[in-house]
Amino acid sequence: MSGVSLRNIVKRYGAVQVVHGIDLDVEEKEFVVLVGPSGCGKSTVLRMIAGLEEISDGDLSIDGRQVNRVAPKDRDVAMVFQNYALYPHLNVADNIAFGLRIRKEPKDKIAASIKEVGEILGLTPYLERKPSDLSGGQRLRVAMGRAIVRRPKVFLFDEPLSNLDAKLRTQMRAEIKRLHKRLGATSIYVTHDQVEAMTLADRIVVLHDGRIEQIGTPMELFLNPANAFVAGFLGSPPMNQILAKVGTGASGPVAEIGGQKLPLANLPDLQNSVGREVIVGIRPEFANVATEGMPGQINITLELVETLGSEALLHATLGGDPFVIRTDTLGKLRTLDAVTGFTIKPELIKVFDGKSGMALAGQVRKE
Amino acid sequence: MTVDQDRTGVTTEELSALASEALHHTERSRMVRVGDHLKREWQLYVLLLPTIIWLLVFLYKPMYGLQIAFKDYSVFRGVANSPWIGLEHFHTLFGNDQFLRALKNTVLISIYSLMFGFPVPIILALMFNEILNEKFKKFSQTIVYLPHFISSVIIAGIVITAFSPSAGIVNTVMGWFGVDSIYFLTKPEWFRPIFVGTTIWQEAGFQSIVYLAAIAGVSPTLYESAVVDGATRWQMMWKITIPSIMPTIIIMLIIRIGNMLEVSFEMIILLYQPATYQTADVVNTFIYRQGVQGGQYDMAAAAGLFNAVVAFVLVMTANTISKRYSRTSLW
Numbered sequence: 031m032s033g034v035s036l037r038n039i040v041k042r043y044g045a046v047q048v049v050h051g052i053d054l055d056v057e058e059k060e061f062v063v064l065v066g067p068s069g070c071g072k073s074t075v076l077r078m079i080a081g082l083e084e085i086s087d088g089d090l091s092i093d094g095r096q097v098n099r100v101a102p103k104d105r106d107v108a109m110v111f112q113n114y115a116l117y118p119h120l121n122v123a124d125n126i127a128f129g130l131r132i133r134k135e136p137k138d139k140i141a142a143s144i145k146e147v148g149e150i151l152g153l154t155p156y157l158e159r160k161p162s163d164l165s166g167g168q169r170l171r172v173a174m175g176r177a178i179v180r181r182p183k184v185f186l187f188d189e190p191l192s193n194l195d196a197k198l199r200t201q202m203r204a205e206i207k208r209l210h211k212r213l214g215a216t217s218i219y220v221t222h223d224q225v226e227a228m229t230l231a232d233r234i235v236v237l238h239d240g241r242i243e244q245i246g247t248p249m250e251l252f253l254n255p256a257n258a259f260v261a262g263f264l265g266s267p268p269m270n271q272i273l274a275k276v277g278t279g280a281s282g283p284v285a286e287i288g289g290q291k292l293p294l295a296n297l298p299d300l301q302n303s304v305g306r307e308v309i310v311g312i313r314p315e316f317a318n319v320a321t322e323g324m325p326g327q328i329n330i331t332l333e334l335v336e337t338l339g340s341e342a343l344l345h346a347t348l349g350g351d352p353f354v355i356r357t358d359t360l361g362k363l364r365t366l367d368a369v370t371g372f373t374i375k376p377e378l379i380k381v382f383d384g385k386s387g388m389a390l391a392g393q394v395r396k397e
Numbered sequence: 398m399t400v401d402q403d404r405t406g407v408t409t410e411e412l413s414a415l416a417s418e419a420l421h422h423t424e425r426s427r428m429v430r431v432g433d434h435l436k437r438e439w440q441l442y443v444l445l446l447p448t449i450i451w452l453l454v455f456l457y458k459p460m461y462g463l464q465i466a467f468k469d470y471s472v473f474r475g476v477a478n479s480p481w482i483g484l485e486h487f488h489t490l491f492g493n494d495q496f497l498r499a500l501k502n503t504v505l506i507s508i509y510s511l512m513f514g515f516p517v518p519i520i521l522a523l524m525f526n527e528i529l530n531e532k533f534k535k536f537s538q539t540i541v542y543l544p545h546f547i548s549s550v551i552i553a554g555i556v557i558t559a560f561s562p563s564a565g566i567v568n569t570v571m572g573w574f575g576v577d578s579i580y581f582l583t584k585p586e587w588f589r590p591i592f593v594g595t596t597i598w599q600e601a602g603f604q605s606i607v608y609l610a611a612i613a614g615v616s617p618t619l620y621e622s623a624v625v626d627g628a629t630r631w632q633m634m635w636k637i638t639i640p641s642i643m644p645t646i647i648i649m650l651i652i653r654i655g656n657m658l659e660v661s662f663e664m665i666i667l668l669y670q671p672a673t674y675q676t677a678d679v680v681n682t683f684i685y686r687q688g689v690q691g692g693q694y695d696m697a698a699a700a701g702l703f704n705a706v707v708a709f710v711l712v713m714t715a716n717t718i719s720k721r722y723s724r725t726s727l728w
Binding site for chain 2: 080081082102103104107108109111112113115117118119120128129132133176180
């Protein structure tokens with residue numbers, strides 16, 4: 031089994047600890063994405079798996095074998111770097127063959143591998159070209175070719191799409207996904223882009239300040255964020271988070287926001303919690319727009335309507351906090367300027383503890 | 398008058414007027430851009446000024462005096478009034494055994510310097526790059542750079558002392574092994590190795606800075622990628638470092654070839670003596686003796702001009718070859 035197991039992995043630079051006890055099991059053939067803001071330690075974790083950074087503490091196993099002290103070349107991993115790390119003086123074929131030549135593989139095997147990889151990645155017409163003569167997307171393909179040619183147990187990707195423009199990024203994202211399906215290799219992918227994480231991952235690991243905030247499938251994390259950080263990190267636009275106090279309404283607990291009462295689900299943690307500070311989380315796509323006179327609406331102050339084509343983003347404020355609603359434009363574009371509030375089902379609202387930011391118990395939603 | 402018309406009905410004359418106006422407009426807008434740039438970045442141009450003045454005064458203005466290579470120059474008549482004599486000085490030079498000997502020595506010393514002296518800074522830079530202990534790296538770099546900052550007179554003094562037959566360290570060490578003392582600096586056969594070795598010792602460290610800077614510019618991810626692929630440090634040096642700094646090596650080689658005939662004049666003057674003229678006298682020392690000591694300024698100018706023309710041809714050839722085969726060139 032070509033899985034990767036991290037047990038209480040710690041990284042220290044002198045007295046500064048940047049990774050605080052990471053525990054993670056990556057299954058064979060799984061595509062796991064490490065996501066988080068800049069400086070959260072995701073690249074450091076990846077580089078420790080590759081063997082480019084020493085592990086200060088903890089155990090790292092690949093394919094059931096502890097590899098803490100094993101040289102990178104003997105870990106049987108391949109890495110695609112952020113800037114692709116292509117050798118500028120070598121052509122595409124030689125770049126792809128570099129690892130095989132270093133390992134002194136037979137010449138006929140190298141030639142066959144170059145041919146095969148060239149065909150898989152659509153690089154056959156470019157094999158004689160130097161990296162400087164290639165587009166960004168082609169360079170990324172060469173970098174991937176160099177990784178797959180060795181048939182390693184584990185693929186590591188360090189933000190490979192960050193240097194591409196938006197259109198090419200979408201295209202290459204799909205190519206990476208297709209390649210993973212085709213090769214079925216265990217892959218660990220680092221990105222700060224939550225869209226990449228959501229679209230590519232079998233499971234996402236959200237990191238923050240060197241700690242894992244949550245691990246789960248993209249939809250698990252989207253629907254059931256473990257805390258306010260994950261809720262705010264995943265989703266575009268991110269979840270609206272409004273500080274409120276718990277009150278009582280006609281049919282159960284409510285969140286009191288600027289004198290308005292927003293009905294909440296009857297969660298066990300909200301029983302007898304009047305006055306407790308909570309963070310109310312509302313996904314922009316879960317709120318339904320309401321206009322003047324519609325019953326049960328929570329009033330907002332609309333500031334701006336951004337039309338994106340089939341949908342629009344309404345930028346408003348609620349209780350002094352920014353509040354965004356994502357809505358369809360079909361048949362209602364002209365009425366969007368008249369939006370005065372929103373309605374939402376209580377079970378679609380996430381409630382987090384006001385101090386710790388942790389989600390209150392009993393809010394699990396199925397996909 | 399017949400006037401051509403294209404399919405849009407515009408006459409050739411109108412087209413040409415439009416083109417001329419467009420050209421004028423482009424020219425004007427370029428002038429405006431240059432003017433704006435000068436106004437905005439004037440501080441940078443002020444910084445450039447001393448170098449330009451230096452070049453004009455010391456390198457361009459003296460070119461006026463080059464004409465004396467083709468004249469029967471007299472100090473009293475001046476450069477302008479001395480009579481033209483064509484290529485007579487060049488004929489004399491090429492009939493002069495001393496000049497031909499100096500030319501041969503210059504070429505040989507240059508070739509030896511290039512062969513042995515050019516790779517040393519590259520090797521030094523590669524070695525410095527492999528030193529992992531920062532303190533030792535800085536210490537060894539300082540030691541190797543140091544001779545560059547010592548005056549040539551002192552360097553020559555050190556060399557003369559080191560090779561002295563009575564108290565020199567070289568002869569002392571040779572004596573330990575029962576080898577008789579040799580007065581190296583009076584033996585023509587020893588001059589070239591001593592001279593080439595001395596200039597390498599004096600300049601190789603300092604010249605290695607250029608290559609160290611080029612190595613510093615190589616992306617660390619290239620090495621990391623190679624580490625993951627299983628490359629050893631030796632393989633990384635051959636397969637990444639050297640190819641990555643190859644453009645710098647080629648540029649430095651072109652410059653070196655351009656300066657090939659500019660053999661270190663001071664060091665030769667300081668180290669040579671009549672006993673070693675046979676292998677030590679180079680074009681520059683010949684010019685010095687003829688021009689400054691012998692007062693034959695026109696003959697010395699002819700020798701100097703010949704030197705410059707050969708250097709020009711060499712640098713042009715090297716640049717063209719490099720451009721064609723490695724896509725790296727000075728211009």
